[in-house]
Amino acid sequence: MDIADLLGPKGPLAKQPGFAPRLQQQQMAAAVDAILQDGGTLIVEAGTGTGKTYAYLIPVLRSKKRVIISTGTRHLQDQLYHRDLPVVRRALKSEIKIALLKGRSNYLCPYRLRLTIQDGRLPSLDQVAELRRIRSWARQTRYGDIAEVVDVPENSTIWPRVTSTIDNCLGTDCPDFEDCFFAKARREAQSAQLLVINHHLFFADMAIRETGFAELLPGADAIILDEAHQLPEIASLFFGKSLSHWQLLELGRDTIVEQAKDAADFPVLRERAEALDTATAILREALGPAERRAQWREVAEQPPVVNAVENLAVTLDALQQPLREAAQRGKGLESCYQRCEDFLQRWLLLAGPASVPEQVRWFETRGRGFILTSTPLDVAPTFQGRMTAQPGAWIFTSATLAVGSNFEHFAARLGLTDYAALRLDSPFDFAHNALLYHPPGLPEPSAPHYTKALLEAILPVLTASGGRAFLLFTSYRALREAEAWLNGRLPYPLLAQGELPKAALLKQFRELGNAVLLGTASFWEGVDVRGEALSCVVIDKLPFAAPNDPVLQARIEALRQRGENPFNSYQVPQAVITLKQGVGRLIRDISDRGVLVLGDPRLLSKSYGQAFLDSLPPMPRTRILERVQAFFAQ
DSSP: OOHHHHTSTTSGGGGSTTOOOOHHHHHHHHHHHHHHHHOEEEEEEEOTTSOHHHHHHHHHHHHTOOEEEEESSHHHHHHIIIIIHHHHHHHHTOOOOEEEOOOGGGBBOHHHHHHHHHHOOOSOHHHHHHHHHHHHHHTTOSSOBGGGOTTSOTTOTTHHHHBOOTTTOOGGGOTTGGGOHHHHHHHHHHHOSEEEEEHHHHHHHHHHHHHTSOOSSOOOSEEEESSGGGHHHHHHHHHSEEEEHHHHHHHHHHHHHHHHHHOTTOHHHHHHHHHHHHHHHHHHHHTOSSOEEEEGGGTTTSHHHHHHHHHHHHHHHHHHHHHHHHGGGOHHHHHHHHHHHHHHHHHHHHHSSSOOTTEEEEEEEETTEEEEEEEESOOHHHHHHHHHHSOSEEEEEESOOOBTTBOHHHHHHHTOOSOEEEEEOOSSOHHHHEEEEOOTTOOOTTSTTHHHHHHHHHHHHHHHHTSOEEEEOSOHHHHHHHHHHHTTTOSSOEEETTSSOHHHHHHHHHHHSSOEEEEOGGGSSSOOOOSTTOOEEEEOSOOOOOTTOHHHHHHHHHHHHTTOOHIIIIIHHHHHHHHHHHHTTSOOSTTOOEEEEEOOTHHHHSTTHHHHHHTSOOOOEEOOHHHHHHHHHO
């Protein structure tokens, strides 16, 4: 059978529950198959419901080539590996070897678990109980993947104590290396024909290869990057450098633990490691009490900051000296010495007087912590270097890559020039199953009473929908204002981001069946609620990036210096792709029906509004509330 027939009504997948043949899926599979055979670059936008995962898995499994598939998050990675891939393998009767690989911090580190147990000092009873659960699980786990531990929260501060990072991993010098779960997973990955990873690991490997000393991933004939719209931002994180208060405190804590184990007669180590706590606290205080995100140059010359920066450098240097002497006492102390040396050099780069060409240095303060970062303004040259070093087939796919009908913005950010492109509309019937409503008479989004005016306008919409709605906001401030205003005005359950973990909040939303959920950025994508529980999506404003974001400010400056119009060439295309993600929450299945409410009046009053409207699925539009009410009454 050819590729299209495999996904057709008589193909092996036709017998799978819920599977329905789709022309768009067959077209994508044929395009992927051609690139796998001939090599080159393919960009595919596959609208919601295309079934893009099967569309690339079918040709991959049939090609017999060695392939790496990378997706956006660990959750999607698990879904692809544990749910989708087994279905397609069974259907094709494929026996090729597959493997799953995550970043090292997703695996239990037996060495650090043992040290934490021996140290015995934890800051809370919650952590003591969580460590007990992890210890019990450690005795029976086969893979050491911390996602297996459902009774310890994913964001618990116990995890950094029992997992490793590239900073503190001892590698082959580790006394527990034979039991290392990450090393075992890497060995499996090296021998697999199909490897499933995530974008963070993909770029971590790319960053390591830049050093010329090591690599995390094996070579491959083809690389498929799903949820590819996330790539430019994730690449920016990995191609820059950063240092946080947490990394500094962890270095101090690890030094103290290793000193107690291998250098008890060396008390100066403990004293100087403890001094890191004080030095980081002084810098945090110098950066001001507010939570802030700004370019480093805004504070770099302030006397308290200058003094705190110098003090932290001196503290790291003072710790480095005894660590150099103690390094021969044990592999843990040797690792601490190397980290201290690296952190000192990184600190001088990030906080020193000289700026880094083509990069922006910025800082963020949150709670009692801070992070300094140097981010490249353009990731395309580095990304192109990686593609050149890895010839073969490169496939980029997502539901949101095009602006209007072209891929120029996405391609330019990664330096893609010679590529085949395919844009596939959703197979769902938006023309009959969806309605776009623009509430009339709203003020400009910059007006102080805008959020209140929008909420007053959508209250009858929520009544007509019987709740069952997502309200997606572009800021936490607007979300909190909406939560306060809606509280007591709705006869439906009101859920807000932050009340519970995201997965628990979505579970509650589905079970209630008539709830109204308020969310910001993390609810705009990667959220799948099918059926009547979600029948209305409200988006408060066009999702332009915050104008005070330091990286955005620097990119705008660079574009202006090159003679470009940054608003039209960068800010609008970015906002279009983000809006498409939010809109994609509404119709998730062939039988779904719903109303999309776009409140921002700039969609109709500004010339750039058409760029947003042209990128949305074709659906009828109205400014008449009665049409919305009639739609829900059908």
